[in-house]
Amino acid sequence: MSIIRLKALRSLGPSRRCFSVGVQQEDEYVPVAQYPKILDTSYEAKQARKKEAKWKEIKDVKTVEEKQIKLNMPRYYGFKCYVFQEDKVPYNNLNLAQHITKTHLIPTRTLPEFYNDISVDGHLVAIKSQIEEALLIEYEGYKRNNTNLTEKQIEDALSSSIVKQLNRILINNLVEDNSHLLDTQVDYDARIEAFWYAGGMNPPLNVKKYRTGVEWRKHTEDDPVDRAIHYSGSPSVQLRNELPLPPIIPHSEASNPDFKVPFFKYDPRTVGTTTTHKHAANIAGYWPGEKYQFGLMSYHKRGHMLERNFGDEADAKEALHRQGILSSFGWLSAQANMLGFTTFNEITYPMVTQTVITDGQKFSFYLYQMNTILMNGDNYKENPLKNVCWAIPETELFEEIKDGKLVGFNDEVLKSLLKFYKNVPQERLGVNLRPYLAGEKIIANYSDDDKRNWLEREYKYLVSNRPRFKLDYEVYHWEKIYKIDHKTRPIEARRRPFELFVDPWKRTLDDRQPNYIPRKLRPDLPRHKGRYAKEYFP
Numbered sequence: 001m002s003i004i005r006l007k008a009l010r011s012l013g014p015s016r017r018c019f020s021v022g023v024q025q026e027d028e029y030v031p032v033a034q035y036p037k038i039l040d041t042s043y044e045a046k047q048a049r050k051k052e053a054k055w056k057e058i059k060d061v062k063t064v065e066e067k068q069i070k071l072n073m074p075r076y077y078g079f080k081c082y083v084f085q086e087d088k089v090p091y092n093n094l095n096l097a098q099h100i101t102k103t104h105l106i107p108t109r110t111l112p113e114f115y116n117d118i119s120v121d122g123h124l125v126a127i128k129s130q131i132e133e134a135l136l137i138e139y140e141g142y143k144r145n146n147t148n149l150t151e152k153q154i155e156d157a158l159s160s161s162i163v164k165q166l167n168r169i170l171i172n173n174l175v176e177d178n179s180h181l182l183d184t185q186v187d188y189d190a191r192i193e194a195f196w197y198a199g200g201m202n203p204p205l206n207v208k209k210y211r212t213g214v215e216w217r218k219h220t221e222d223d224p225v226d227r228a229i230h231y232s233g234s235p236s237v238q239l240r241n242e243l244p245l246p247p248i249i250p251h252s253e254a255s256n257p258d259f260k261v262p263f264f265k266y267d268p269r270t271v272g273t274t275t276t277h278k279h280a281a282n283i284a285g286y287w288p289g290e291k292y293q294f295g296l297m298s299y300h301k302r303g304h305m306l307e308r309n310f311g312d313e314a315d316a317k318e319a320l321h322r323q324g325i326l327s328s329f330g331w332l333s334a335q336a337n338m339l340g341f342t343t344f345n346e347i348t349y350p351m352v353t354q355t356v357i358t359d360g361q362k363f364s365f366y367l368y369q370m371n372t373i374l375m376n377g378d379n380y381k382e383n384p385l386k387n388v389c390w391a392i393p394e395t396e397l398f399e400e401i402k403d404g405k406l407v408g409f410n411d412e413v414l415k416s417l418l419k420f421y422k423n424v425p426q427e428r429l430g431v432n433l434r435p436y437l438a439g440e441k442i443i444a445n446y447s448d449d450d451k452r453n454w455l456e457r458e459y460k461y462l463v464s465n466r467p468r469f470k471l472d473y474e475v476y477h478w479e480k481i482y483k484i485d486h487k488t489r490p491i492e493a494r495r496r497p498f499e500l501f502v503d504p505w506k507r508t509l510d511d512r513q514p515n516y517i518p519r520k521l522r523p524d525l526p527r528h529k530g531r532y533a534k535e536y537f538p
Contacts, residue, residue: 043216051377055344059436064288064338065443065459066538067436069509071195071280071342072462073537076507077472078277079228081195082268086233086327087304090272094318094325095262100198100229101329102375103368103387104259105321111416112367112390114248120418127173128414132406134165138360139401155359156303160236162360163299164188167237170421180424185240185292190285192233193463194330195278196343197226197376202265226376227268230278231330238298238331242291243425244433245352247369248388254350254371255384277472277505281463282337289442293338297354297420300327302362317393320357320364325389328355328368336373340436346374346383349431354420358397363413365392365420392416451536473497473504510537 039045061067072078084097098105138161146154167186175181203211203225211217269275286293300323308319332351333343341347347370355366372385399408434441443459446452475484475498482488484498497504514532522530 044220048378058342059345061538062437062439063441063443063445063455064340064437065455067340067342068280068282068337069455069458069462070538073509075277075279075505076509076511077468077505078279078465079195080275080505081228081230081278082273082275083278084229084231084273084326084330086231086300086323086330089304089308089319089322091308091310091312091315092318093271093273094322096264096268096271096273097322097325098262099200099264100196100227100268100375101325101387102198102261102372102380102385103325103329103389104261105325106388106390107321108390108392111365111392111419112248115419115423118419118422120415120422123173123418124411124414127169127418128409128411130169130173131166131414132409134169135162135360135398135406136401136404138162138165140404152303152306154303155306156301159301159303159359160189163236163358166417167239167299170417174418174421178422178424180241180243181421183242184296185286187235187238187240187285189234189236190238191283192231192235192285192327192331192334193281193283193465194229194231194333194337195280195282196229196333196373198229199226199376199378199380200224200263200265201227202267204267224265224380228280230276230281231326231333233300233327233330235298235300235327235331238285239296240286240290240292241294241296241425243427244294245296245354245423246426247350247352248367248390249369251350251371254369254386254388256386259386259388261386278465279462281465282334283463284331284334284338286338288338289444290338293335294351294425295331295335295353296423296425297356298327298331300355300357302357302359302364305359320394321389321391323357324355324364324366324391325368327357328353328366328389329370329387332368332370333373336370340434340441341373343373343376345436346372348435349428349433354423356417356420361398362394362396363416364394365416366390450534454534454536510535 039049058067058070061070084100094105097103138158142161144154144157149157171181171184171186201224203221203223207225208221211221211223284293284295302320302323305316305319308316310316332353336347336351351370353368353370355368357364357366367390369388371387372383374383374385395410395413396408397410397413398406401407440446443452443455446455475496479496479498483492483496494500514535517531517533
């Protein structure tokens with residue numbers, strides 16, 4: 001062998017012999033060939049898989065507060081939300097309210113058959129006289145200073161006082177025979193906020209323009225986009241219990257094809273809805289970890305009806321239906337988030353609430369069963385479940401007050417109220433009420449003081465929806481004229497986001513510098529380490 005050949009062999013390193021192992025595994029061969037799943041490589045399929053992965057990350061978060069923080073992670077300045085307020089009802093807004101809540105409305109003259117088994121005749125006579133006395137005192141016995149109040153504010157203040165007296169009388173008279181009222185929490189003027197995504201509506205013009213500008217996305221120009229919805233309300237009185245109300249219809253019937261939901265494909269701003277940037281806040285009138293997390297019923301004001309001067313009786317009825325649907329769904333959706341569900345993770349059992357809208361004399365009753373909160377993206381069409389709302393039309397409790405007496409007292413209205421109070425919440429046998437919460441469930445159960453305090457501070461700041469201490473980003477008028485429209489400053493340094501092709505509104509929640517720790521407060525650490533406090537983003 002030549003020297004050159006020998007050097008070449010030595011350069012390959014020490015010689016090794018490889019032998020195949022002759023041991024055959026028992027499960028090495030299977031009767032049917034197993035092939036890996038073939039994934040769709042289109043842009044839409046990739047985006048769908050990314051979304052599903054993010055939704056699973058939110059579902060796997062252990063505690064309620066961390067789920068809400070995780071929900072807010074994509075936006076530092078908050079999401080662009082379409083704002084729906086309880087006491088501001090634009091004209092012709094019912095179809096939109098049904099669309100974004102996926103609600104089938106059932107107008108009915110009486111309560112559903114479910115309430116037929118609840119007897120209230122034994123309490124009617126005793127309670128009726130007390131309610132008449134309370135109404136006379138509220139309407140004629142108190143002198144209120146209404147000098148600086150609008151007509152709406154006067155009616156809301158009066159109805160709020162009447163509702164509180166009604167609630168006190170009904171609970172005091174029914175609690176002896178209805179033990180669930182003894183274990184019920186009552187809230188006054190609670191803060192209710194809910195955040196969710198609704199799909200199915202046409203894309204805005206800027207989205208369509210972007211899609212047509214990209215060659216491989218032109219075919220998606222008219223595909224619907226999700227809208228971030230933010231609801232806020234404040235019921236006069238709300239009642240909560242440790243157990244949920246029983247469902248009115250079985251969960252399996254929620255996909256009944258006879259349940260119809262109006263499809264609203266236009267931008268919500270076309271019917272008077274406004275937009276603003278807000279964090280994803282879900283507040284049910286209590287903090288996470290509260291014992292009484294299931295709503296029984298709530299009373300709502302209707303003073304906003306005095307400001308609706310459209311002269312359309314049909315729209316006035318629709319305005320009340322819109323308020324009943326949004327206030328019921330908003331409260332139940334916020335409760336669901338407190339139980340560990342989110343707008344991306346479906347509820348596993350139906351939730352029910354009872355809603356009363358009144359000014360003290362006129363009463364409208366609503367019974368709402370929430371069967372789904374998954375209505376974003378393709379789920380709006382593919383998810384067969386629908387929410388159901390039973391609406392009893394407006395009825396007067398009495399006709400008028402004449403000579404210090406109530407005239408034309410309506411016993412049927414009082415019977416409906418009594419049935420709402422006597423509807424007993426029940427334990428859901430075999431149902432895990434918090435399936436997506438594990439371990440600690442709430443951050444108060446963490447043993448690490450730093451982590452617990454950091455998470456609580458971050459969560460409460462987000463749900464407060466206070467603005468950042470620095471002003472939001474904006475393009476100044478002189479920049480729009482001299483830099484964007486006419487480009488008259490080409491030599492000036494490019495420092496602004498629009499000059500660097502950066503969208504500041506897409507800044508993530510964790511895109512920030514942690515709090516600095518002074519040197520004297522970290523004596524046990526090296527000089528170059530531990531300068532910044534630890535953060536605990538989920």
